[in-house]
Amino acid sequence: MTSKRVDKPIAKICGLGFAELSREYLKSQKALACDAIIAAVADAGLQKSDVDGVVINRSDTNPSDDLPLRLFDDLGFRDLTFGNVLASQAACGVQMIQYAAMAVANGMAENVVCVFADTPILPKRRGGDAYAIDLALTNIPGWERQYGLYGAVGAYGFAMRRYMELFGVGAETFGEVALAARQWARRSPLAFQTKPMSMDDYLNSKLIADPLRMFDCAFPVNGAGAVIVSAPEGGGGERNGAAFIWGMGQGHRGYLAYSDYENETDTPARVAGKKAYRMAGISARDIDHAQIYDAFTVTTLLGLEGYGFCERGEGKDFVADGALAPGGRFPVNTGGGQLSGYYLQGMTQVSEGYLQAANRAGDRQIGNNGWSLVTAQGGRMDYHACLVLSPEKVR
Amino acid sequence: MTEERFFRDEQNIAFWEGVARNELRLKKCSVCGVVLAPGATFCSECWSSELTEMKASGYGKVHSFVVYHRAFSENETPPYGVALIALEEGPRIVSAVTGGVTAHVGDDVEAVWSVAPTEGPTLSFSVVNEAGWKRED
Ligand SMILES: [Zn+2]
Numbered sequence: 080m081t082s083k084r085v086d087k088p089i090a091k092i093c094g095l096g097f098a099e100l101s102r103e104y105l106k107s108q109k110a111l112a113c114d115a116i117i118a119a120v121a122d123a124g125l126q127k128s129d130v131d132g133v134v135i136n137r138s139d140t141n142p143s144d145d146l147p148l149r150l151f152d153d154l155g156f157r158d159l160t161f162g163n164v165l166a167s168q169a170a171c172g173v174q175m176i177q178y179a180a181m182a183v184a185n186g187m188a189e190n191v192v193c194v195f196a197d198t199p200i201l202p203k204r205r206g207g208d209a210y211a212i213d214l215a216l217t218n219i220p221g222w223e224r225q226y227g228l229y230g231a232v233g234a235y236g237f238a239m240r241r242y243m244e245l246f247g248v249g250a251e252t253f254g255e256v257a258l259a260a261r262q263w264a265r266r267s268p269l270a271f272q273t274k275p276m277s278m279d280d281y282l283n284s285k286l287i288a289d290p291l292r293m294f295d296c297a298f299p300v301n302g303a304g305a306v307i308v309s310a311p312e313g314g315g316g317e318r319n320g321a322a323f324i325w326g327m328g329q330g331h332r333g334y335l336a337y338s339d340y341e342n343e344t345d346t347p348a349r350v351a352g353k354k355a356y357r358m359a360g361i362s363a364r365d366i367d368h369a370q371i372y373d374a375f376t377v378t379t380l381l382g383l384e385g386y387g388f389c390e391r392g393e394g395k396d397f398v399a400d401g402a403l404a405p406g407g408r409f410p411v412n413t414g415g416g417q418l419s420g421y422y423l424q425g426m427t428q429v430s431e432g433y434l435q436a437a438n439r440a441g442d443r444q445i446g447n448n449g450w451s452l453v454t455a456q457g458g459r460m461d462y463h464a465c466l467v468l469s470p471e472k473v474r
Numbered sequence: 475m476t477e478e479r480f481f482r483d484e485q486n487i488a489f490w491e492g493v494a495r496n497e498l499r500l501k502k503c504s505v506c507g508v509v510l511a512p513g514a515t516f517c518s519e520c521w522s523s524e525l526t527e528m529k530a531s532g533y534g535k536v537h538s539f540v541v542y543h544r545a546f547s548e549n550e551t552p553p554y555g556v557a558l559i560a561l562e563e564g565p566r567i568v569s570a571v572t573g574g575v576t577a578h579v580g581d582d583v584e585a586v587w588s589v590a591p592t593e594g595p596t597l598s599f600s601v602v603n604e605a606g607w608k609r610e611d
Contacts, residue, residue: 216567216568217512218512218514219512221483222512227547240579244579
């Protein structure tokens with residue numbers, strides 16, 4: 080291991096902008112991305128001419144041409160020194176921040192805008208139908224389809240069932256995660272699902288791929304979010320506040336469906352966390368609050384375990400009694416997450432993590448705001464990335 | 475959304491011919507011995523491309539299991555179960571458990587071949603916890 084403790088932050092996030100988030104199709108991914116970029120640049124107190132880098136996180140729900148580098152045309156960018164489109168699935172929401180941070184830390188750019196845009200909801204497609212996950216384990220095209228395995232709900236339902244039966248976990252544990260997210264959502268002006276939810280509401284929500292219910296699933300929206308990443312000194316953010324990036328990590332694996340490889344309940348979030356904590360010179364114990372990728376309730380539990388807040392299989396006790404909710408022991412997904420807030424893949428966690436670490440989270444601001452963690456993941460929990468943030472520029 | 479549920483491609487004709495004989499044919503690495511999925515073309519462990527074919531015994535365990543309560547296409551009538559079966563040789567495959575929705579992680583299962591009206595032989599698994607695997611060797 081060659082990673083080292085840093086004595087100053089790598090970079091900062093210093094501006095956030097959104098396009099209109101909606102449950103109907105309003106405009107294209109590219110148009111949404113432009114809206115978010117313009118809003119983020121203004122939020123950071125910067126001008127178009129200050130932006131010299133653009134990184135795009137493209138969603139897999141639509142064809143790649145929907146969010147291309149041609150975005151530079153629409154926004155009239157010239158002489159950018161850093162630019163790319165990332166498409167290694169939802170972990171990219173965090174990964175693009177990492178690449179931007181490395182760029183500004185090494186002088187390749189000064190102010191990089193990182194944008195995610197998505198339109199899972201099309202005029203003829205419901206949001207939930209956009210997320211098909213191909214679980215092609217046999218490598219024989221057609222085999223899996225014979226059995227009616229569809230969508231992310233199948234793959235994540237497998238993970239949920241296995242987690243429940245290996246560790247003796249009941250539906251209420253997932254309910255705790257959903258309820259905490261809903262309570263936080265009620266404090267966020269950005270959140271979509273703000274109706275109060277009881278454990279009975281959770282348990283009575285529609286089964287989709289048993290044991291996975293409606294309220295175990297993220298809430299898909301169309302929209303876009305963008306943040307500005309700059310060097311710790313200079314750049315934007317003086318006006319609205321900055322979050323400093325002290326640690327960054329990734330953890331990836333191939334999904335190997337043979338022998339004793341455990342894909343469902345043990346993820347390489349472990350690898351990502353170790354790297355990031357080591358870089359920041361801290362441990363999981365030092366983290367005060369976290370934004371954990373929660374496309375499904377089971378991913379919150381596996382994220383808490385993978386990032387070292389509790390041991391493997393102990394998520395059940397860790398989340399009990401409203402521990403993740405407002406007033407709880409360990410605040411998680413303080414904007415309602417993807418479950419009750421809005422699903423913009425990794426950008427959901429990035430945006431809320433930034434707002435908290437920059438002390439901009441309004442009614443839901445965490446007082447105990449030291450170190451915080453932001454995570455994202457992609458695939459069938461195969462690709463992980465995280466950031467360690469702090470409001471502090473000096474240690 | 476109508477998608478072709480019973481898709482067969484040219485490349486894997488030999489595999490589907492095996493299925494027509496009620497055989498699930500797996501791949502085995504000649505170098506490191508790991509048993510891989512039917513469609514493997516080289517070994518993901520040691521990167522050797524020397525693979526041999528072997529017939530699955532049909533015995534395994536339930537690795538995980540879901541029951542769909544929503545139809546994602548016109549081909550399915552919910553509720554229906556989909557299982558991840560860990561074959562005793564090592565590979566995991568997507569399949570179904572016969573007789574409804576009562577499977578659990580770790581259940582012993584054995585292969586059951588049936589003939590669908592139009593699409594030909596299909597493989598599912600039945601839970602044999604009480605009786606155990608009935609080997610015919
Ligand atoms: Zn091998």
